[in-house]
Amino acid sequence: MKRIYLDNGATTPTHPEALKAMEPLFTQKYGNPSSIHSFGQEAKVAVDSAREDVQKLINARSPEEIIFTSGGTEANNLAVIGAAMAGKKRGKHIITSKIEHHAVLHPCEYLEKELDFQVTYLPVDEKGRVHIDDFKGAIKEDTILASIMMANNEIGTLQPVKEFTVAARESDVVFHTDAVQVAGTMPLDVQELGVDMLSMSAHKFNGPNGVGALYLRKGVKVHPHMHGGGQENKLRGSTHNTPGIVGLGWVCRYARETMDEKVKHLEELRDMLIEGIEERIPETILNGPRRERLPGNVHFCFPYIEGEAILLNLDLKGIAASSGSACTSGSLAPSHVLLGIGRSHELAHGSLRLTLGIDNTQEDVEYVLQVLPEIVQKLRDMSPLYNK
């Protein structure tokens, strides 16, 4: 059976060339980059070069502004908890949104519950957008940090981050954005955006698992989250994951070189999917905006049926998809993102996310458009909620 992977929002295959670039770091240039001997220095050269590749992808001013981490979650923890702890003498109020990834929400909840911070969770509109007036209205005397994601991982909504950074700067609020779904998939310029911190993860754009980075603008203070050795300018203890870092560097270079065609390719397939689903399946609800969304993200609610049942049926047809975030799959609670944009519990349970990647083709989309309507109809016919 043909297998079609449409869960690139959860993770992507590592590009074979990225793996090839990583291999010497496992078995030949295996030194610890903190060691002063030649094995260590070879590894350090590789790490430094990868740091420049990350820097260039997001147009940071200097490679020193890139802090390597074990992934997007750690980058978000370092940004949110690290900046909160570093800023707590100035104030203990933080602004975020209701539809952030749990890697931002849970650090915020930890700060509230264990460390007496106050967090404002901004609402979003029906498309998933945070409004600048809400953002400005939430800034208080003691606000030290705001964290609003660039693009939502479930419904793909892009946020007007630039508007927020202008307002944040005026009020001396450190601004972080979780760009895990954006980095490597859309053009990014941290200087143009005006963000103080930005999180990214290699495995979301065909790099390896287990490695990511935090952009930390020079002058912005954070406490380490991983306490240990003096690595990463004393901001992140732990021996460097040199093969992973080299893989991240490779895929940043690749993303830079292929960005325009990637965006075009994903957007074409995305729009084909969205239009095809709306044409072929009655009573569908597109979640997130039609255009200002991630180029590879398609997210629908199908009334009367369960998302899990759709997934299992798609899987039987060789199609890998998700109902929302992989990080919470298995949980029975409805998505906080779908509740955040006003969907009922019932509707939220009938969601499907299809996320495209660089390997997907028009034939993949056509196959989904052939198979999915039958599945939805079959499930609806079995549903007690459906009377047509």
Add this chain to the structure above:
Amino acid sequence: MKRIYLDNGATTPTHPEALKAMEPLFTQKYGNPSSIHSFGQEAKVAVDSAREDVQKLINARSPEEIIFTSGGTEANNLAVIGAAMAGKKRGKHIITSKIEHHAVLHPCEYLEKELDFQVTYLPVDEKGRVHIDDFKGAIKEDTILASIMMANNEIGTLQPVKEFTVAARESDVVFHTDAVQVAGTMPLDVQELGVDMLSMSAHKFNGPNGVGALYLRKGVKVHPHMHGGGQENKLRGSTHNTPGIVGLGWVCRYARETMDEKVKHLEELRDMLIEGIEERIPETILNGPRRERLPGNVHFCFPYIEGEAILLNLDLKGIAASSGSACTSGSLAPSHVLLGIGRSHELAHGSLRLTLGIDNTQEDVEYVLQVLPEIVQKLRDMSPLYNK
């Protein structure tokens, strides 16, 4: 020039077979193990199987007691900060030793400075051993956690962990041990040891960088350190590093199968090195015990000269060594471990660590024994402190 790697305490080459086992996870079985489709389930099977391999290496009761992390530092942070936060209502006193790795000391300092915990840093004797009487004497009404390393990463001293766990259990103190230098290199049995938590790291025993594990005895409570998705039984958010985890699993299996010969091989080379150095170089000071030390660890102070100068000269001869921990190299401060065992600042600056690995041979040792005495003598002849 022949190159000899004698810095296996800092990091080791990844075994080519471990890399081979990892490769399909990058490019074929690349699903997110949290996803319910077949790609995800393939990855989950691989992660589950690796978890059993780790379990077996350390004789944990169940695979659920293994929490995958990004390495030893994260395992230590999760253990120390996680157990402190989970236990803080019972008390806020922690016991550790003066010669722990910074991945334990810095979390302790963070807890003291930012979260009002009190930490007792136990002294060690001249060989680097913590004494059970000191340990017992430090336990107070409000002691909730103790963390004493199994083996010191610089001078190789093995601690009588079993004595500590008995005392800790009597007083209801959670006991953690940093076994990063031991796991995969010496036999380990967490049930026999009686530890509640134990940290390990793949790259210290020929597994990949960027992955490790915390053994967490069933029933022991910790708060997550990485706040995010519900992975690892809600104790560690972040997408699984599946290739890394599979590499860790492979090397745990390999270590189990080859443990006896590995220990024998390392101890033979170690003792050859120690005896050879003492025979050929006058005025040497062996740090750590002669026998109850890590099988691959050799650590000397050479009076009158600088450790860095020895390293650079060894490197010119193709030999990779270190003066102590790689995590703090570049720092000018003398090693806290050497100060802890009573060495003067001056002596502490003249240290050399040679750490053996599975690839080292008798010829490697002979070459070092030929080259090192000349280097030490040359440097001493140049030293104003040396008058012979």
